[in-house]
Amino acid sequence: MLLNPSTKDSLVLIIDDDQSVRLLTERLVMTFGFTPLTAADGAKGIALLEANGDKIGVVVLDMTMPDLNGEETFEKLRALAPGLPIIFTSGYEKGNEIALDERTVFLQKPFKRNELLDKLKKFLDREPSAAEAGSRRGFAAEC
Secondary structure, three states: OOOOOOOOOOEEEEEOOOHHHHHHHHHHHHHOOOEEEEEOOHHHHHHHHHHHOOOEEEEEEEOOOOOOOHHHHHHHHHHHOOOOOEEEEEOOOOOOOOOOEOOEEEEEOOOEHHHHHHHHHHHOOOOOOHHHHHOOOOOOOEO
């Protein structure tokens, strides 16, 4: 079982099969002052968690992916790290597949940068500085 330290230096693991969404989310995470790790599918995301689990503070997980879908990936992530916070994202309305709780929230695509920031701050111990949060303010209002 991997631990979730939820520290200032925690990584944000982004798992999304859509390259443009993945890259944009990665850039937003960096502008907030957090460090991203990215995976193009659930299997790669699980491998990154296994390799970096003690450093990952939160996962941003797409619900709709080929092969290992969001729900299957979620179950494997939970088995490895039961306390790890997960932010589900989808362009579709949230289904009943996943029970949301204090460690699991939903973020509807397209999302605004501040919506993502609010979800990240909920789980990570630090807030980005005013300079970090304000940098590239016009960059990518929506994902």
